[in-house]
Amino acid sequence: MSFTPTDYLPYDFANRRHIGPSPSEMNQMFDAVGVADLEGLIAETVPGSIRQAEELSWGRPRSEREMLHQMRVTAAKNKVLRSLLGQGYHGTVTPPVVQRNILENPAWYTAYTPYQPEISQGRLEALLNFQTMISDLTGLEIANASLLDEATAAAEAMVMGHRIARSKARAFFVDENCHPQNIAVMKTRAAPLGIEVVVGDPESELNAEQVFGAIFQYPGTYGRVRDFTDQIAALHAAKAVGIVAADPLALTLLKEPGAMGADIAVGSAQRFGVPVGFGGPHAAYLATKDKHKRNMPGRIVGVSVDARGNKAYRLSLQTREQHIRREKATSNVCTAQALLAVMASFYAVFHGPEGLKAIAQRIHRKTVRLAKGLEEGGFTVTPNHFFDTITVEVGGLQKTVMEAAVTRGINLRPVGKTQIGITLDEATRPATIEAVWGAFGVTRKDDDYTPEYRLPDAILRSSDYLTHPVFHMNRAETEMMRYMRRLADRDLALDRAMIPLGSCTMKLNAAAEMMPVSWREFSMIHPMAPDDQTQGYLHLINDLKDKLCQITGYDAMSMQPNSGAQGEYAGLLTIAAYHRANREKRDICLIPISAHGTNPASAHMAGMEVVVVNSAENGDIDVADFRAKAQAAGDRLAACMITYPSTHGVFEETVREVCQITHEHGGQVYIDGANLNAMVGLSKLGEIGGDVSHLNLHKTFAIPHGGGGPGMGPIGVKAHLEPHLPGNGLVGEEGAVSAAPYGSASVLPISWAYVLLMGGAGLTQATKVAILNANYIAARLKGAYEVLFTGPGGRVAHECIIDTRPFADSAGVTVDDIAKRLIDNGFHAPTMSWPVAGTLMIEPTESETKAELDRFCDAMLAIREEIREIEEGRIDPQNNPLKHAPHTVEDLVGKWDRPYSREQGCFPPGSFRVDKYWSPVNRVDNVYGDRNLVCTCPPLTDYAEAAE
CATH class of the missing domain: 3.90.1150.10 (Aspartate Aminotransferase, domain 1)
Structure with a gap:
């Protein structure tokens, strides 16, 4: 037997890991799409006017062994000392059962935000445990499902306090014993909103009559423990609010904020088993009195019922204020630190x-x-x-x-x-x-x-806490392991199936990329550690910055923002600081009507006035309207915020014109990087006219979503904006937007590993295949569904929007019905009703194989046939598989009085027969959940067997 040597192209390593379709599968997909090859598709999709001239290049792609060796060498440059530096960051011991079964388990770290509650019951229960833990420890009735870090939580509390206070004062008092980063971030948030921050001694310098609220650190940054009951009472007498930034572990011994009369409590759950990790990610918290719940920022998990009346969890008050109030919003928070909150909650369950x-x-x-x-x-x-x-x-x-x-x-x-x-x-x-x-x-x-x-x-504390049975389980590791497994099995995450969410880019988080996160050289470094102890981190961060600059065409990067929304905010603050430095009073921001709700909310938080720009019929920015509003803004034009490729999944050919109009009127161009997965290696944001962009590392650069966080939203800027990037909050510098200088630094090794493994050629290939996969789905669904928006060549970018609105009239079928029916097929639904109500936005990413794409398309086509049965009168318009979806195992037994078979209901095309995912609940009643808001663990019989 003889063997013929085979050449193995370097980026084939990436092909076998991040790029789903094989070369032979791509050829079949080319036939379906109607192109000769990948280059032909890209030529029809991406305008030549925005294509970059040079290929990405930083040496050959690394193999997994080479990358891990390089990562080990880099990690060894960090010196792990016992850091007794405090300032809200502490050494902790992560129970191995939590590290192995949560942090390092793809069932938990690849999950998406629980917007589809039926397939998120496990992580929703874990987050409800977190809320209950925080509510109990703080002595306040309601807590949210986590925030980004303690400093930003303090800023959110300040702004929330301003909203709920009956005092007309514009000043806010900050305890001088607050951690420096908390003070710095609150000052940053306050300045554009016209809030005066007064820092002083709460015992001698707090004048309750002159402030709308005050925040106190408990214990103080230098160690002092004191009771703030009298100060809070004085604030209440002056119609102001009292906020306490409290260490939750200390609250097991100390009088809780609620007992002091506090209106709001904030803090960090980092020391509940979450490694310090050079500053993050960590789950912050915000708790408040029940009467203020509708003014809370962030997400809140609540308890509702499903179609059978069984208990079911969901995100309560889901339409957060940045979508309701948009440019009038006081918060742009649309994320959390879900994975870290889950870890903290299990730490409490364990102990x-x-x-x-x-x-x-x-x-x-x-x-x-x-x-x-x-x-x-x-x-x-x-x-x-x-x-x-x-x-x-x-x-x-x-x-x-x-x-x-x-x-x-x-x-x-x-x-x-x-x-x-x-x-x-x-x-x-x-x-x-x-x-x-x-x-x-x-x-x-x-x-x-x-x-x-x-x-x-x-x-000393006199009240009880953590009385719910879940915190009194038999803590034998066997039981803990099984509880974690039971919750994980209730969820549908990326480890089970494609999650085709438009603009959310649920791509592979490769095992080799995830491994270094747990290494002690990365996980045990304090963010205040001296530079000579953090050389590994600094080398990694600087090299990643360089590569991101090459990818985007920007000149500098700030890694500080620890979410996409934080990146938006930081980018706009950078623009505002630039205008101030030029002694220009520019305060108008042009934003297309199709923009995500965080865009106008971020602009408002940065002190800008939002002017909405209309869309043309094809979904593009209405350039004539844009030009007219830029001219009307005149020398007040500060910026425009656009998304590219567009929110509608198309490469708009007018993007350079829009940027040019903005620059002609003295404004700066902010390009949202949410859709960068369609651009890497093909086009550079900084070359098509962008001045600043945030990059979602938790999307394009392989950091996992973790059920709704961690995220990273660093910003890239052109050289003229570099002097105005965020300061370092840990040392109290002006302009800090997050607590730590490099945001959630401990997840940055994931993105660095990703770009090392892929190389420039691999990243470019990934972009091309992402576009191929989206166009393949559009081609396969053509005829059954209308694709709403395409470019001049009839192509979509990395995502496509299909129109399901006609079915409401023809069959009484809503986009929700289709989304829930996809659960029966074993899929997470695409993005629903955004940017166009009643539609589905599908983004498959490059990671999915042709077989998975076909399984999804088969499911969608089968759903279309079920709709046709209703349209043609062959099945009842109210008693059909779509209206009863999702089906559970309970639908396999007992009485069956529906006009379709159990098999059709429970095993539709696309679903696996042996490894089928079963939703643990039937359709959740959202109205019931909002009318009967319960946001802490209710008395549950489920835990009786596990209780001691």
């Missing part, structure tokens, strides 16, 4: 209330022992009462002590010029305490185990 309290007690006792040793060594320790943080006066020895600590593997926090801050955590061992003493020149052993507390009796 239970007794376990959490024991952890908090141990941390406090260790801090007391540390303080006693330092005091015996002659040092002055403040404050008198503390939880886990102390401040030590060292005079002129600050640098000496800190350097001595580093030689012992410890990072300490400089406070002013003569003090040192120390924060202990769950991971602190006796050897750590002894090393800190040694750095201060104190020689002793940590052998004093006599429990001692330095918390005032008056502020």
